[in-house]
Structures are given as structure tokens and as C-alpha cells.
Amino acid sequence: xxxxxxxxxxxxxxxxxxxxxxxxxxxxxxxxxxxxxxxxxxxxxxxxxxxxxxxxxxxxxxxxxxxxxxxxxxxxxxxxxxxxxxxxxxxxxxxxxxxxxxxxxxxxxxxxxxxxxxxxxxxxxxxxxxxxxxxxxxxxxxxxxxxxxxxxxxxxxxxxxxxxxxxxxxxxxxxxxxxxxxxxxxxxxxxxxxxxxxxxxxxxxxxxxxxxxxxxxxxxxxxxxxxxxxxxxxxxxxxxxxxxxxxxxxxxxxxxxxxxxxx
Amino acid sequence: xxxxxxxxxxxxxxxxxxxxxxxxxxxxxxxxxxxxxxxxxxxxxxxxxxxxxxxxxxxxxxxxxxxxxxxxxxxxxxxxxxxxxxxxxxxxxxxxxxxxxxxxxxxxxxxxxxxxxxxxxxxxxxxxxxxxxxxxxxxxxxxxxxxxxxxxxxxxxxxxxxxxxxxxxxxxxxxxxxxxxxxxxxxxxxxxxxxxxxxxxxxxxxxxxxxxxxxxxxxxxxxxxxxxxxxxxxxxxxxxxxxxxxxxxxxxxxxxxxxxxxxxxxxxxxxxxxxxxxxxxxxxxxxxxxxxxxxxxxxxxxxxxxxxxxxxxxxxxxxxxxxxxxxxxxxxxxxxxxxxxxxxxxxxxxxx
Numbered sequence: 001x002x003x004x005x006x007x008x009x010x011x012x013x014x015x016x017x018x019x020x021x022x023x024x025x026x027x028x029x030x031x032x033x034x035x036x037x038x039x040x041x042x043x044x045x046x047x048x049x050x051x052x053x054x055x056x057x058x059x060x061x062x063x064x065x066x067x068x069x070x071x072x073x074x075x076x077x078x079x080x081x082x083x084x085x086x087x088x089x090x091x092x093x094x095x096x097x098x099x100x101x102x103x104x105x106x107x108x109x110x111x112x113x114x115x116x117x118x119x120x121x122x123x124x125x126x127x128x129x130x131x132x133x134x135x136x137x138x139x140x141x142x143x144x145x146x147x148x149x150x151x152x153x154x155x156x157x158x159x160x161x162x163x164x165x166x167x168x169x170x171x172x173x174x175x176x177x178x179x180x181x182x183x184x185x186x187x188x189x190x191x192x193x194x195x196x197x198x199x200x201x202x203x204x205x206x207x208x209x210x211x212x213x214x215x216x217x218x219x220x221x222x223x224x225x226x227x228x229x230x231x232x233x234x235x236x237x238x239x240x241x242x243x244x245x246x247x248x249x250x251x252x253x254x255x256x257x258x259x260x261x262x263x
Numbered sequence: 264x265x266x267x268x269x270x271x272x273x274x275x276x277x278x279x280x281x282x283x284x285x286x287x288x289x290x291x292x293x294x295x296x297x298x299x300x301x302x303x304x305x306x307x308x309x310x311x312x313x314x315x316x317x318x319x320x321x322x323x324x325x326x327x328x329x330x331x332x333x334x335x336x337x338x339x340x341x342x343x344x345x346x347x348x349x350x351x352x353x354x355x356x357x358x359x360x361x362x363x364x365x366x367x368x369x370x371x372x373x374x375x376x377x378x379x380x381x382x383x384x385x386x387x388x389x390x391x392x393x394x395x396x397x398x399x400x401x402x403x404x405x406x407x408x409x410x411x412x413x414x415x416x417x418x419x420x421x422x423x424x425x426x427x428x429x430x431x432x433x434x435x436x437x438x439x440x441x442x443x444x445x446x447x448x449x450x451x452x453x454x455x456x457x458x459x460x461x462x463x464x465x466x467x468x469x470x471x472x473x474x475x476x477x478x479x480x481x482x483x484x485x486x487x488x489x490x491x492x493x494x495x496x497x498x499x500x501x502x503x504x505x506x507x508x509x510x511x512x513x514x515x516x517x518x519x520x521x522x523x524x525x526x527x528x529x530x531x532x533x534x535x536x537x538x539x540x541x542x543x544x545x546x547x548x549x550x551x552x553x554x555x556x557x558x559x560x561x562x563x564x565x566x567x568x569x570x571x572x573x574x575x576x577x578x579x580x581x582x583x584x585x586x587x588x589x590x591x592x593x594x595x596x597x598x599x600x601x602x603x604x605x606x607x608x609x610x611x612x613x614x615x
């Protein structure tokens with residue numbers, strides 16, 4: 001399988017702090033890649049660089065679409081990157097909390113829909129047809145995530161675990177080819193984690209979406225991922241299948257610290 | 264919006280409707296009957312107030328699109344209404360355009376001006392943006408009073424009375440129908456807008472602009488579109504004032520106006536169309552109600568009656584403060600509470 005995303009020599013600094021140091025990695029089409037590492041390793045920075053929220057000082061981010069065309073994401077604004085089929089979720093849920101679940105999901109259709117202020121204000125005819133057409137797409141997501149009873153609930157009032165699901169749903173509504181999940185199980189209890197892990201697996205297997213999951217909950221992530229990339233201090237320190245990475249001395253060092261010798 | 268027992272939507276058309284339950288349709292019908300009957304029973308004094316409410320509703324919905332729905336605070340309401348009023352008037356006076364064409368062009372013109380003054384919103388948020396729009400207000404005020412060649416300076420501009428098929432429009436009775444039509448049209452347009460793609464993008468920018476951009480909303484375009492849409496209706500309100508009074512003076516469009524309109528949408532409910540109407544009605548009618556209360560008390564309590572005119576400004580302030588403390592979501596939320604109460608009446612439990 002070819003790559004869907006290539007990062008080359010990516011460097012990102014905030015003043016004197018180096019978030020990413022000449023990071024090179026790739027995401028293969030169709031895989032479920034886990035991106036792990038201790039706090040401050042630069043995992044979220046990678047996602048922010050790909051989705052256009054951070055501008056790396058050096059290096060390239062390249063998205064390869066289904067036809068093999070290469071898109072450089074470095075200088076694209078976030079909404080253009082979304083239009084290329086890259087969707088993400090946030091570590092601290094970032095939903096449109098005064099809108100209903102349906103409206104949140106419909107925003108996931110924004111890049112695929114047409115319709116401006118005028119056609120929206122007139123509504124009847126053209127815009128209503130478009131809304132209905134995309135509503136049917138969104139209903140697939142509602143059905144998949146079992147959100148039926150919550151359709152018209154205001155998102156800000158939902159339980160935490162459900163908010164996480166809605167955020168996943170919003171990203172899915174975009175029909176992404178690449179889905180970036182930033183700590184999708186943060187703050188969840190064991191059952192919710194398991195349920196979220198199953199949803200991620202289903203997204204990957206049934207919907208055929210390439211998924212990158214960032215997390216520091218190694219147990220869950222090692223179970224579901226095809227391949228793992230480990231970051232520490234903005235560098236890649238290990239890469240490979242979960243079993244091998246788990247035994248890698250560099251990874252153990254990064255998580256547990258070095259064994260000291262001598263007095 | 265919560266569900267109603269016994270109503271099953273089996274088509275997306277009906278599920279996405281503006282009025283989804285029979286009760287909502289009945290309420291709307293009752294209100295429509297009231298609006299239709301009102302001018303035949305009310306005297307010119309109340310009719311004039313109703314016209315002012317209609318104009319304020321258009322302006323308040325316009326402002327709410329920007330402030331309540333898109334989260335871009337604007338202190339330039341007075342300025343945009345001025346641009347609408349002056350361009351509607353001057354286009355007719357100088358170019359001899361029919362009043363209808365002038366009003367339409369004035370809306371477009373205000374929309375363009377609003378977009379221009381909205382440019383700082385791309386970099387500024389919250390209070391900083393408010394100060395930038397304050398600059399717009401000051402610039403326009405200065406232009407109104409000092410650009411004598413165009414605006415006539417501090418002199419009032421007198422317009423010819425607008426007429427439609429030989430019927431004079433600016434009598435209280437005739438203007439009522441025009442005002443109601445415009446207010447209803449504006450409300451319907453806005454309600455439609457916010458159940459479709461672009462309106463959702465506006466709200467998304469307000470709630471979480473970063474998430475909005477990541478899901479594909481072009482922040483630059485969306486914010487400017489919000490300014491353009493909002494100013495269009497604000498300009499319409501300005502143009503309506505011009506042709507209702509057939510006299511344009513700069514005092515109508517000062518910073519005070521901006522504040523009063525902000526008060527309307529705060530008291531009525533930010534991000535709510537019916538709230539815009541409630542707020543417009545309350546803030547417009549409040550001074551009149553106080554005056555009437557003063558007259559009524561003339562006999563029984565002359566002391567209080569004498570003080571009331573002075574209390575008007577204070578009451579205005581107190582109403583706003585009370586709303587901010589006790590019902591920050593405004594009259595719109597209060598109305599929702601009343602509906603919820605009667606929805607399950609006579610049982611006491613509340614819907615979730």
C-alpha cells in the first residue's frame with residue numbers, strides 16, 4: 001500500500017521550545033496508525049501541522065489523494081485541507097455546543113454542500129433539496145454511532161462520552177479519506193474506552209478510512225492499531241507493529257526513564 | 264427542540280420544517296390574526312408604535328445575525344442604519360429613482376459598507392472588534408454632520424412622500440402593512456438561513472471558530488458574509504425609517520442607537536429571531552408604557568407621575584440589568600419556559 005500522508009523533515013518551534021525536530025514519518029493508505037509518546041512528545045503538534053492549525057518552520061506535509069495526485073498541505077488554510085478529505089477530532093472536545101447533534105453533523109457536510117446566504121434564506125426548492133440530500137448522508141452516521149435518541153439534543157447538554165461520539169460523527173460526516181483522532185478516549189472510563197475503540201475499528205474496517213490515533217493510553221491503542229509510531233521530544237524514536245514497539249528499549253526508556261548506574 | 268408526543272415525521276421535509284408541531288402552527292395563526300386585525304382597532308398612536316416596532320424588528324434581526332448568531336460584536340448599528348437611510352433618501356433626491364428602487368439599492372450599499380467595516384473581524388475578536396466597529400460608527404457620524412455637500416450636514420433632509428399605485432405609503436395605517444411585510448420577510452429569511460448550510464457556518468464560527476475552520480468553513484468568507492447579510496437588513500431598517508418619517512436627521516443614528524439595538528437583542532435573546540422581535544417590541548414600547556403610566560397616575564399619585572419621565576432612562580438600564588442577571592437568554596427563553604409549562608400542564612414535571 002502506498003502512502004496517503006508524508007511528513008518530511010518537519011520542524012516546529014515555539015520560541016525556544018522545539019515541538020517537532022526534523023520529524024519524518026508516513027501514514028499508509030488504509031492503515032490504522034497509532035501515534036504515541038509521553039506528554040509533550042509532539043503528538044498533537046503533528047496533527048495540528050497536518051490539519052493546518054500550526055505552520056511548521058521547516059519541512060513538508062504532503063497528502064496523496066486517491067488518484068495519486070500530491071497536495072502540499074504546508075501553506076493551505078484549514079478549510080482547504082478539510083476539503084481534501086482530512087478530518088480530525090480534538091483532545092478537548094471542540095463541538096458547536098449551542099447547536100443540536102444533527103446541526104453539528106451537518107457541518108461535517110459543509111465542504112460537500114452548496115448553498116450560500118441567498119439560497120438558504122429562500123430555502124424552498126433548491127436549498128431544501130440539498131439539505132435533504134445531505135441529511136441522508138448524516139443519518140448514516142447517526143445510525144452508525146447510535147445517536148438516534150440524541151438527534152435534536154443540544155450538544156452542550158450531552159454527557160461527556162456522547163460528546164466524544166458526536167465529535168467523531170462530525171468528522172465522519174465529512175466522508176474523510178484520512179481521519180486524525182486526538183486522544184479520543186481521554187477522560188473516559190473503561191467501558192466507554194472499549195466502546196470508542198470498537199467504533200474506531202469499525203470506522204477503519206467498514207468505512208475503509210485511514211485512521212491516525214493519538215493517545216497515551218497504550219493498552220487500548222496497542223490492541224487496535226496496525227502500526228505504531230513513537231515520538232519523544234519531537235523525534236521519532238520507534239516505529240513498527242505494536243508487539244515489537246512494546247519491547248523496544250528506546251520506548252521503554254521514554255516512558256519509564258533510564259535505569260541509573262553508579263552511585 | 265424537544266419532541267412532541269403523537270407527532271411522527273416521516274419525511275425530512277416535515278422534520279426540517281420551521282413549524283413542526285400543530286401547537287406551533289396554531290400559535291402562529293393566532294398571532295397572524297392579531298397582526299391583521301390590529302390596525303383596524305388601534306388608534307394612530309398605537310399604530311405608530313407598531314410601525315416603530317416593525318422597523319426595529321428588521322434592524323434587530325439584522326444585528327442579531329451578526330452579534331447573536333455569528334458572535335461578532337458590533338457597535339456600528341447606528342452607522343449602518345444611517346448608511347441605509349441616507350443612501351435611500353439621497354438616491355431618490357439626487358438621481359430621481361423611485362423609492363422602492365432606492366430602498367433596494369440602499370440595502371445593497373449598506374451591505375457593501377458593512378462588509379468593508381467588517382474587515383477587522385478577520386483579525387480582531389470580542390471587545391477589540393467592538394472598538395473597531397465603534398470606529399465605523401464615529402466615521403459615519405462625522406460624515407453625516409460634516410460632509411455637507413452630500414448629506415446636508417446637520418440640516419434635516421426632507422424626502423417626497425412614497426406612494427404605491429397612487430396610495431401614500433407613509434401614513435401610519437398604510438405603512439403598517441409595508442412594515443409588517445418587511446419584518447415578516449426578514450424573519451422568514453433569517454429563520455430559513457439558520458436551518459441551512461451558510462447559517463450553520465455562521466453559528467459554528469461563533470461557537471468554535473477553530474473547529475469550524477477544521478471542518479471546512481472558510482472563516483474569512485463566512486465572517487464577511489455575516490457582516491454583509493446583517494448590514495443588508497440593518498440598512499433596510501434605516502431606509503424604512505427614512506421613508507416612514509420622510510425626514511432624515513443625523514440624531515437618529517448616533518451611538519445611542521447602536522446601544523439601544525444591542526439592548527434589544529440582549530433583552531430579547533441573542534441568537535433568536537423571535538427574541539429579536541420581543542426585544543424590539545419591549546425596548547420600543549417601554550418609553551411609551553412609562554409615559555402612559557405617568558398619565559394614568561396623574562390623578563391618584565401626582566408625585567410619582569411627576570418623577571416618571573425622569574426615571575425613563577433609569578428604567579431602561581434597570582430592565583437590561585435585570586435581564587442579564589435573571590434571564591441572560593432573554594425574553595425568548597422566558598417564552599420558551601411558558602410554552603414548556605403549558606405543554607405538560609397540569610402536570611408539573613419539566614421536559615428534559
